[in-house]
Amino acid sequence: MKLNLFNCNDSIDELTRARHCFRWTFALTLLLKLWLAAYFPMTGDEAFFYQWGVYPDWGYYDHPPMVGWLLYLLNHISSHPLSLRFITVLLWSVVSLGMVDLMRRLLPAQPATAYRLGSLFLVLPFAWALNAVTTDTPLILFMFASGYSFIRATLSDEKTWFAASGVFLGLALLSKYFAGLLAIAYFVYLARTRKGWLNLLLLALCALPFAAINVAYNATHCWNNVMFNLVNRHEGAHWSFGTVALYLVMMVYLTTPWVALKLLRSHRTLWQRGALAALFLVPFALFLLLSAKKTIGLHWVLGFMPFVFLFIGTVSSPDELRKYFRWTAWLGIPHFLALAAIILVPISAWKNTHAYDTIVFHKQTQSIVTALRSGLPQEGLVMARAYTPASLLSYHAGEYWAVFGEGKYHARQDDIIVDFRQYAGRPIRIFDRKPIETDELAPYFESVATGSFEVSGVQYWYADGKNFNYAVYRERMLKKIAEHYYRIPAFLPMYGCPFLQRYDLEGCCKH
Numbered sequence: 001m002k003l004n005l006f007n008c009n010d011s012i013d014e015l016t017r018a019r020h021c022f023r024w025t026f027a028l029t030l031l032l033k034l035w036l037a038a039y040f041p042m043t044g045d046e047a048f049f050y051q052w053g054v055y056p057d058w059g060y061y062d063h064p065p066m067v068g069w070l071l072y073l074l075n076h077i078s079s080h081p082l083s084l085r086f087i088t089v090l091l092w093s094v095v096s097l098g099m100v101d102l103m104r105r106l107l108p109a110q111p112a113t114a115y116r117l118g119s120l121f122l123v124l125p126f127a128w129a130l131n132a133v134t135t136d137t138p139l140i141l142f143m144f145a146s147g148y149s150f151i152r153a154t155l156s157d158e159k160t161w162f163a164a165s166g167v168f169l170g171l172a173l174l175s176k177y178f179a180g181l182l183a184i185a186y187f188v189y190l191a192r193t194r195k196g197w198l199n200l201l202l203l204a205l206c207a208l209p210f211a212a213i214n215v216a217y218n219a220t221h222c223w224n225n226v227m228f229n230l231v232n233r234h235e236g237a238h239w240s241f242g243t244v245a246l247y248l249v250m251m252v253y254l255t256t257p258w259v260a261l262k263l264l265r266s267h268r269t270l271w272q273r274g275a276l277a278a279l280f281l282v283p284f285a286l287f288l289l290l291s292a293k294k295t296i297g298l299h300w301v302l303g304f305m306p307f308v309f310l311f312i313g314t315v316s317s318p319d320e321l322r323k324y325f326r327w328t329a330w331l332g333i334p335h336f337l338a339l340a341a342i343i344l345v346p347i348s349a350w351k352n353t354h355a356y357d358t359i360v361f362h363k364q365t366q367s368i369v370t371a372l373r374s375g376l377p378q379e380g381l382v383m384a385r386a387y388t389p390a391s392l393l394s395y396h397a398g399e400y401w402a403v404f405g406e407g408k409y410h411a412r413q414d415d416i417i418v419d420f421r422q423y424a425g426r427p428i429r430i431f432d433r434k435p436i437e438t439d440e441l442a443p444y445f446e447s448v449a450t451g452s453f454e455v456s457g458v459q460y461w462y463a464d465g466k467n468f469n470y471a472v473y474r475e476r477m478l479k480k481i482a483e484h485y486y487r488i489p490a491f492l493p494m495y496g497c498p499f500l501q502r503y504d505l506e507g508c509c510k511h
Contacts, residue, residue, distance in 0.1 A: 014318055018115035021325075022100065025119040029128045030093050032336075037085040037131040039343045041362040044388030046132050047395040048411055050075070050084060054400070059217030061224045061412045066138040066175035074133075079395075088137045092127040095144050095306050102151055103313050106276075116321035117313035123328045125335045126254060126302060135176045136299050142172035143182055143303040147279050150186065151310075153199070154275040162199045166206025174210050177229045178300060183207070185282035189275055221416075222497035223488050228410065239293055247291035250298055251284070254305065256328050259312055266315040273314055279307040347456055360458045361389075361433065365396045368431075368460060371453045373397075377427040377464075384431045387411035393431065404430045406481055415485075415499045420478065424470035429462050436463045444473050478503050 042050075052060055053071025060068055070087060077083045096118045103114035121127060146168035153161030165186075172179035186203060190196035218226050252260045270277045283304045287296050313321070347363055350356045361368070372382050372393070382397070383404040384390035391411070394401045402418045430441065438448045445465035452461045482505040488494055500506045 015112045015115075018112040018119070018318060022115040022119045022122075025122045026093060026096065029122045030089070033089045033093075033128050033131055034082070036129070036339060036343075037089045038080075038082040040081070040131065040339065041342070042081055042365075042392065042395055043132050043362070044391050045134050046081075046084070047391035048387060048413070049134055050079075050395055051391065051400060051413065051417075053084075055417055057416070059214060059221060059225065061416055062228050062410060063135045063176055063225050064174045064214045065217075066142075066171065067133070067135045070138055071133065085131050085133045087141070088131050088133045091137060091141055092122065094141070096122050096127075098144060098148050099306055099310055099313075102148060102310060105152070105155060106310070106314055110318070112318045113313055113316070113321065116318045116325065117309060117316075120321050120325045120328060121306070121309050123325060123332055124254075124256070124305075125328075125332050126298075126305075128332070129335050129339060130299075130302075134299070136302060139172055139175040139179060140303040142168045142175060143179055144306050146172055146179075146182060147307055150203075150279070151275055159199075159202060162202050163206045166203035167210075169203065170207035170210025172303075173207065174214060177225075178303065181283040181286055182279065182303075184286070185278045185280075188282050189278040219493060220496040222486055222499060223492050223494065224412075224416075226492070227485070227488065228412075241292075243293070243295050244288070244291045247288060247296045250296065251301070254298065254301065255308060256324070256331060258324055258327055259309070262312060262316060262320070262324075263308070266311075269315055270311070273311055276307060276311055276314070280304045280311070351457065357433075357458050360456045362392070364455050365392050367455045369393055369397045371455065371460070372429060372431055372462060376429055380427040380429055381423060382429045382431065385436075386432075387414075389431060389433060404428065406477060406484070409485065412485065415481070419502060420473060421470055421502070423468050426468050428465045428468050430465065432461050432463075434461065436461050438463065441465055443476060444469050474503055474505075479505060 049067055050071055052065075052068030053073075053075045056068055056072040057065060059065050071084060074084050074086060082089075099121060100114045100118040103117050104111055107113055146165045149161050149165035149168060152158070153165060169179060169183060169186075172182065187200060190200040190203075214225070218224060255263065270281065284301070287301060290296065316324075342359065347356075347360060350359050376382065381401075382393070383402050384393060385403065385405050387403055387407060387410070390401050390403045400417065402414050407414070428445075430436065435452075436450050438450055441448045441463055446467035446469070448463055448465050450461065450463045452459055454460070482500060482503070486497065486500060486505075488497075497506070
């Protein structure tokens with residue numbers, strides 16, 4: 001049988017054609033994702049979260065623990081990117097199967113529509129191009145499982161499905177706080193009736209034990225990821241119409257212009273799809289409000305995308321979905337070419353581009369690690385001055401290289417893992433991608449000498465500090481970190497803060 005992926009018109013009737021198209025799309029996009037996951041360079045965020053799997057815990061500074069637990073298991077198979085990214089590779093493929101199943105239940109008389117929708121969803125650029133393993137991997141998986149169960153519950157009114165929705169919501173909350181927007185959507189939909197309140201109570205009770213794990217962790221660990229998500233990461237936020245416009249443009253891009261237009265034209269039917277519509281309208285409306293003060297990240301909204309397309313499936317004919325599939329497949333071609341170029345094009349070919357430095361750093365990281373280890377004094381340590389280089393270097397070095405200095409509001413896992421008291425008197429080599437001023441480091445060492453090296457024509461810098469002075473570092477740096485990032489509100493009961501206790505800084509911050 002001749003294969004024509006863009007037309008998918010090679011079988012006998014519409015249902016057979018649609019099913020045939022979905023199977024081929026499923027297989028080909030899965031193979032594409034496996035290739036991208038195996039060969040695309042490790043990103044800074046991935047390398048950072050990888051350490052969560054190396055040092056498993058029941059909570060982390062930035063987010064709840066689920067991705068750390070996932071990476072702990074995957075790392076026991078292999079630390080190769082394909083192993084670490086394997087669940088992400090399967091993620092949207094599994095979601096598409098759930099979407100097809102739901103569509104067949106929502107429109108039992110139109111099974112071809114379900115397969116057409118599944119095919120369309122699989123060729124969306126984000127569904128095959130984004131294979132990085134991050135906190136969004138388990139978040140999206142459990143959010144969809146919760147939403148799937150919720151829709152099944154509203155279709156059948158079976159309590160077990162509401163309970164399942166609550167369990168998966170709890171697991172999503174153990175992945176990332178954005179799952180709370182799904183909880184708000186459930187509340188908006190169910191709080192309209194007395195029966196809805198009872199179902200909402202059941203759902204909440206099933207989610208509560210998982211949420212309690214995160215609350216217990218935060219209460220005994222400086223309210224770390226609560227402070228990060230609700231306070232520290234929003235410093236400097238201000239009103240801007242530009243961020244609102246950026247959010248709207250991003251939403252059109254993610255849904256594709258033709259699907260976004262169909263969504264606008266179908267606004268009058270939204271109320272007819274109550275539960276389904278609530279699962280994306282409520283979160284997107286809240287994101288729109290938030291966008292007035294903060295840039296909304298592309299990955300923030302991905303967990304709600306399946307519900308958008310399920311709604312589109314209910315208001316579109318198979319012919320329309322087939323057209324959207326073709327147009328979306330064509331849209332994906334430049335994305336594929338860009339990703340393939342990063343993987344396949346020799347590094348030297350990028351030399352006269354702005355991306356060259358970044359590509360060298362990500363594709364030649366092992367060479368940078370080797371250079372930094374060369375001539376390192378006995379008992380010497382290597383550190384970096386920002387979390388992205390520290391994370392990537394750590395991944396390729398096979399050992400944890402910490403951040404020297406204050407760092408930023410995010411990626412402060414060092415505050416939990418690293419104990420600077422143990423480094424007193426030791427030599428430390430500090431890496432940076434830009435020149436280092438010795439005056440900045442001089443107070444913390446007996447002496448500081450700077451040097452540089454080149455990898456593939458890109459220059460990198462380092463500073464060798466002799467005899468690390470922990471006492472000065474505590475007074476000038478660790479105390480500054482405590483005063484900046486550990487100003488825990490008095491209304492939050494705190495039963496422990498390892499960072500403040502480790503460095504005897506409990507008295508320096510007002511709680």
